[in-house]
Every structure is written in structure tokens, then in C-alpha cells.
Amino acid sequence: MTQIAKGIQKITLGNPENHTPESFRRHRMQKEIIDQLPVSKKNDDILKRMEWQISKRGITITLPMNTQENIYGFGLQLHSMNHAGRRRYIKVNSDPAADTGEGHAPIPFYISTAGYGIYVDTFRYTTFLAGTNAERGRSRAMTEENMPHEEFSESALYSLKKATEERRMVIDIPSADGVTFYLFEGTIMEIVQRYNLFSGGGCLPPMWGFGVWYRMYGGSCERDVRNFAAMFRKEQMPIDVLGLEPGWHSHSYSCTYKWSHLFPNPDKLVEDMKKAGYKLNLWEHVFVYPRAPFYEELYPYSGNYEVWNGLVPDFATEEACRIFQKYHTEQFVKKGIAGFKLDECDNSDYNPSNWSFPDSTQFPSGMDGEQMHMAIGTMYQNLIFDIYKAENKRTYSQVRSSGALASPLPFVLYSDLYNHKQFIRGIVNSGFSGLLWCPEVRDCRNGDDLLRRLQTVIFSSHALINSWRIPNPPWKQTDIEKNLAGEEMDTAQYYTDECRKLFELRMKLLPYLYSAFVEYHKTGKPPIRALIMDYPQDSQAETIDDEYMFGESLLVCPLTYEDGTSKTIYLPEGNWHHFFTKETVKGGRYMEIQAAYHEMAVYVKDNSIIPLAAPVQHVEKDTVFELYPSIWGNGDMTFTLYEDDFETFDYEQAQSKVTIRFESGKGLKIERNGSGPHRYHFTGLT
Ligand code: GAL
Numbered sequence: 001m002t003q004i005a006k007g008i009q010k011i012t013l014g015n016p017e018n019h020t021p022e023s024f025r026r027h028r029m030q031k032e033i034i035d036q037l038p039v040s041k042k043n044d045d046i047l048k049r050m051e052w053q054i055s056k057r058g059i060t061i062t063l064p065m066n067t068q069e070n071i072y073g074f075g076l077q078l079h080s081m082n083h084a085g086r087r088r089y090i091k092v093n094s095d096p097a098a099d100t101g102e103g104h105a106p107i108p109f110y111i112s113t114a115g116y117g118i119y120v121d122t123f124r125y126t127t128f129l130a131g132t133n134a135e136r137g138r139s140r141a142m143t144e145e146n147m148p149h150e151e152f153s154e155s156a157l158y159s160l161k162k163a164t165e166e167r168r169m170v171i172d173i174p175s176a177d178g179v180t181f182y183l184f185e186g187t188i189m190e191i192v193q194r195y196n197l198f199s200g201g202g203c204l205p206p207m208w209g210f211g212v213w214y215r216m217y218g219g220s221c222e223r224d225v226r227n228f229a230a231m232f233r234k235e236q237m238p239i240d241v242l243g244l245e246p247g248w249h250s251h252s253y254s255c256t257y258k259w260s261h262l263f264p265n266p267d268k269l270v271e272d273m274k275k276a277g278y279k280l281n282l283w284e285h286v287f288v289y290p291r292a293p294f295y296e297e298l299y300p301y302s303g304n305y306e307v308w309n310g311l312v313p314d315f316a317t318e319e320a321c322r323i324f325q326k327y328h329t330e331q332f333v334k335k336g337i338a339g340f341k342l343d344e345c346d347n348s349d350y351n352p353s354n355w356s357f358p359d360s361t362q363f364p365s366g367m368d369g370e371q372m373h374m375a376i377g378t379m380y381q382n383l384i385f386d387i388y389k390a391e392n393k394r395t396y397s398q399v400r401s402s403g404a405l406a407s408p409l410p411f412v413l414y415s416d417l418y419n420h421k422q423f424i425r426g427i428v429n430s431g432f433s434g435l436l437w438c439p440e441v442r443d444c445r446n447g448d449d450l451l452r453r454l455q456t457v458i459f460s461s462h463a464l465i466n467s468w469r470i471p472n473p474p475w476k477q478t479d480i481e482k483n484l485a486g487e488e489m490d491t492a493q494y495y496t497d498e499c500r501k502l503f504e505l506r507m508k509l510l511p512y513l514y515s516a517f518v519e520y521h522k523t524g525k526p527p528i529r530a531l532i533m534d535y536p537q538d539s540q541a542e543t544i545d546d547e548y549m550f551g552e553s554l555l556v557c558p559l560t561y562e563d564g565t566s567k568t569i570y571l572p573e574g575n576w577h578h579f580f581t582k583e584t585v586k587g588g589r590y591m592e593i594q595a596a597y598h599e600m601a602v603y604v605k606d607n608s609i610i611p612l613a614a615p616v617q618h619v620e621k622d623t624v625f626e627l628y629p630s631i632w633g634n635g636d637m638t639f640t641l642y643e644d645d646f647e648t649f650d651y652e653q654a655q656s657k658v659t660i661r662f663e664s665g666k667g668l669k670i671e672r673n674g675s676g677p678h679r680y681h682f683t684g685l686t
Helices: 030-034 153-158 188-197 221-233 266-275 297-300 318-333 368-392 421-430 449-457 480-484 492-506 510-523 539-543
Strands: 002-005 009-016 051-055 060-064 069-075 089-092 106-112 115-119 126-130 167-174 177-184 213-217 241-244 279-284 337-340 397-399 411-413 462-464 548-550 554-556 566-571 575-578 584-586 589-594 604-605 608-613 625-632 637-643 656-663 667-674 678-683
Touching: 002 030, 009 051, 009 060, 030 188, 030 656, 051 188, 060 177, 069 089, 069 421, 089 106, 089 397, 106 126, 106 188, 115 167, 115 188, 177 188, 213 279, 213 492, 221 266, 266 279, 297 318, 297 368, 318 368, 337 368, 368 397, 368 411, 421 449, 449 462, 449 492, 492 608, 510 608, 510 625, 510 637, 604 608, 608 637, 608 656, 625 637, 625 656
Parallel strands: 213 241, 213 462, 241 279, 279 337, 337 397, 397 411, 625 678
Antiparallel strands: 002 009, 009 177, 051 060, 060 167, 069 106, 089 126, 106 115, 115 177, 126 167, 548 554, 554 604, 566 589, 575 584, 575 604, 608 625, 637 656, 656 667
16 A cells, blocks of 8 residues: 555555556646645545455455445446445446446546545446445344334335445456555545546646537538538527538448548638638547558457447557557648547447447457447547647547546547436536536427526536537427428527527636636646535535536526426525526525526525626637626625636646636726736626
8 A cells, every 4th residue: 555645545456457547547647736635534444444355256345334425426427426325337338227337437436425535447347336235244133023014014124124234335346356446535525636636637628619519410511511600600609619420421330531422622611610710520439441541550450349340449559549640630630620529439239230349359459348348438538639739739529438537638428318307417427537528409309498408508518519410400490300301490589599698608608617627627626516525514415416516606506398497406505696687595495496498597606706708609719808707795705717828738838817806895806927818808897
């Protein structure tokens, strides 16, 4: 056992495997910052009482767990938030229909409210039995018996099977005869910060990435893209990024990475879109079709199974990374493509036909299919990130699978599963494990459902409308069949106007969101997170999985279409100001709120400054945002903005801190420090 930084212990048991998330890490631990973080809570007992054993099936670690302990984390979990008393299978799965722990980005990292977090450095499908089991003999002294027949009830019957005494966390790692794991100490927030800083710090996307994204219909051609680009500007719908879906490849499943006949002049398209202020993002996946230009070169560096007739690259070899990177750099990144959507890397083995490779697949690096399923999404992100880094451009991209130590990677997760409540829970949970999650707008039952989903998207890390199934924007027609037939809804104008208002709201919040990400980058504090992270003493916050903090001061309570126009929400202790009506309410209680479909429940923490920008249609290289600092409360308050070029890595040398200070009685003061370019202009106080 070694202390590698303040509040982080490294424990190695037996002989760990060669291929683990740490063995592929590209970002170094931010030790200097971790050492400055306090350890406000501790658990001295946990390692002393650890037990472990190695058997033929793998290694098992047992840690003590008390009955009061809550367990959070385990990556992107869509079905539940507190995992105490549950069994979690950490296995990548594109269709996590039940609450098993599987999902697009399961991570062997959890946080306990007892003052510690555990990260197990493995790609194995690890099982965490979070207080579900006890060893033989521990119940020997139990004496309770069933109720007499006349008092029989189901609940009485089942209550007797529950253990009430101290439990255990059993961590079961198959196929390995050793493992390294890490223990992080502190409060929930400090543990998450430590984990993110251990991973290399949070990512810092370019400002344009926070603008609104529109993914085009899968069968769109060059002309459609040009028409949409012109239409959005004409209709004043702020959009920064246009995404191209499978139809841009000459063969998509698996990929050729070559433009199809639908795009005869791609270079010109990229150039013209750039002039019109749009970034282009390309859909792709890793499986390489025989007609791909680098197929033969890649062949020796791929696994011994195919997916959709395509090679599965072994990104654990330098050669496979180099081949992929060289092609992507020359053909796309140097030509101005701003990012990628890395689809289908999440073990789609629940679909018919060959959607994925077997766990027994052998790769030239020595990795097997099981490890590769857990690794491929992160490896893919790393190699794309490295291309942009080498070009001194920041990207903001999408990925359908991620894993451990991914905090520095500017990629947002998404899914085809489409339950709005689960999407909201995804926002809450992803913040525990260094992940970003997009509750994308895709199919909607009707216009009001569209508004509800878009409201959540606006208050997420990625404002995306994914229209890959519909040739016309959803605000013109939500019914897929009618959309395909080109029919507009009677209410198209109303929903267009309401969606525009939401897009503009997103654009107003850009500088505020950018600050939250700079702080994520520097301190590991997640930009979007569960209430329990900010209010650890509040027992009500322990299980709130449908509200979250968006940056430092905004508390978002999204409503779904199914909720209708009223909902019971919870606000922690203190005064809160309704972001839209400005009404002040007292927290520390549940309350019933009303919100028509075009209205939202967003609250500002008392004594906060929210800098609001005059909405621009898109972010340019030299956009200067007109800022109105809005003041919420009567006390003293500050807000820190960060100015840099918003799109390259030069912020590492040139970034300014702009502090807005409000002192009651004295008014507002703005102080600028640093050598970053001026990107904010203050026009007033609201
Ligand atoms: C899905 C993906 C969708 C869309 C589609 C295109 O797997 O999740 O967003 O890109 O592929 O075929």
C-alpha cells in the first residue's frame, strides 16, 4: 500500500494484469492540485478490515460496509442512483434494460457516504455486491420466526430475510490473479474531485461545443446540408454544429470513411459551412469495411472476429492507432472537420446478427474481447483527442461508450434508449464518475414532449437535436411518418418559436457554462452534479435523482411530458430564486410547483451572480460576448469568468480571470487578471 497523493492510497494485490485503464492513461495525475484539497472526512477502518483471496475464477476483495452507507457512482447508471444493497455488474452493454449495473459506460469506481471511494483498475467484467451478502455463520444468532398464520402478510414474510447487521462490499474480479485498486478519501465532492484529478483533470471543450447541435437526417446529401444551414440562419435558430449521420460514408455498417455519392464536393462543403459559422461533425464507428483505404494495412492489427464484415482494430497496438490517426488527420481534421460521433462501441450483443465481437476474441496485443469491450470506447476517444491536440484544436465530440479515467476527454455519451426520466437520472449520475451525458432530443410524441425534452437538453453538457431519423426539424413535425412525408404540423410556428427561445436561453448561458467547465478542468469539480454533492448533510438530497446542479448556482428540476404541468420538487436549505419568474422561495422542503409545457423549474441559489450573454447565432473565432451580470440576493457575492481563445490549447498559456464582485451597498466591480484575449464586454446590470 502506498500513498500516491494526499487522500489517495494505492493498493496492489497479487499480480495485476498488463492491460488495465491505467496502462493506457494519456493524462497525468494532477498531484499538486490533489495535495491542496482537504480531506474533510475519513474512514480509517476500511483497509484494516479488508480481506482478499485469489482462486481459479479470479480475485475477490471484501471490504466492510455499514448499514447507513450510501453508494454512488459506477459510471453512467440510468436506472438507479444509490447502489447500496444492490448487485452491480460492471459490463458494457448498449441496451441496459434492467437495473443490473450494466450500461454504455459502467465504471468500477464508487463513492461511499462513509468517507471513501474505491476505483478498481481493471477491464474485467467486475461484480460489486454492495452489501447484498454475508458469510456463513453471521446470522447464526438470529431467532425471529414467521408470524402465525392469521397475521401472515407478504411484507412480514419478506422482512425476515433482510440482514440488519453490518454488511460487506464484495468485489469479484474474474480471470485475474491480481489487481491494483485505489482508495480516495474525503466528502463525496472531495472524492469525486480526487478521482477526476487522478484521471488527469476534467476536460475543457471549446466554446462552440456548448452551442446548439443539429444532427441531420441519415440520408441527407450535400444540398440538404446547405439548405438547412441557410434555413437556420434565416429563421434565426442559433446552431453551431451540424452532424452528418451514416449516409456520408460510401458504406456505413461497417465504415469506409470515404464520402458517398451524396457528397460530391466535401472539401468545398466544409469550407462553405465554416464561412457560414458552422462546425461539421462526422458519424462513424470503429469497424473497418474492406473498401476502407487502410483496410489492408490495419488487417494484422485487428482482432480475429469481424463486426458487420469489418475489422475490429486493436487500439492497444501503436500501429492500429497510428493508421487510424494518420487517415483521420489528413482526410478530416486538417480539412476542418471539428469532431466525430463514435457510435456502436458499446457491445451491441443484444441485437440480432453480428453487431459485436465475442468476449473470447483474441487481439494481437494480447487483450481478449472482454477487456476490449470495456476499453475500446476510451481508447477511441484518446486517439481522436490526440489528433486534435497535435493540431492545437479543441474538439467536442460524442461517444456511445466510455470507461474509467475518462474525465479529461471532451466526449459526451448518448444512447438510443429513450426514456426521459432515465435520461435525467443519467445527468445526475454521470457527474459522480467523470462522465458527460447528453439527454438528446430525438423522437417525441408531440410538440409538448419536444419542449420538455429540449428543456432538459438545454440544461445539460450537450445541447443536441438528433434528427437522424427525420428529414425535417422536429419543431415542424414530430410525427415521424408525416415528417418523412414532408407534412408540417398546424402548430409548427408555435413550436419553432418556443424552440428558438430555448436555443437562445442556451446561448445566454454559454459563458456561465464555460466557467463551470474551467473549474472542472482545474479542480475536478463536476460542472453538472447530484444535489447530494453540494448538500452532503441534507438527508433528503441522498436519493434525489431527478434534480441537479448546473454549474455553481443553478438548480434544475426538469419536468417530463408524463409529469404534466405540475410536480413535487425539493429545494435544499436557504433562499432560492425562480430563474424565470424571479419569485423567492424558502428551501429545506418539498413543494408542489406548476409549470406549463413551455415553462421550466430552475432556481438560483441565494447570493449568486449569473452572467448572461446576449445570445449570438453561433460562436465565432473572435466573438465578444455582451454580458449582463444578473444579481440574485442581497449579500456579497462573486462570479469568476475565464477568457481565452475558446478553441485551442493556448489557454494553457493565455487565460484571464475576470472576477465580478457584488458588495451590498457598493454595487458591482469587475476585475481582470491575466493575458487572455478580451472576449467579454459588460453592458449593464439587470
Ligand atoms: C445509432 C445511433 C443513432 C444514429 C444511428 C444511425 O446507433 O445511436 O444516434 O446515429 O445509429 O444509424
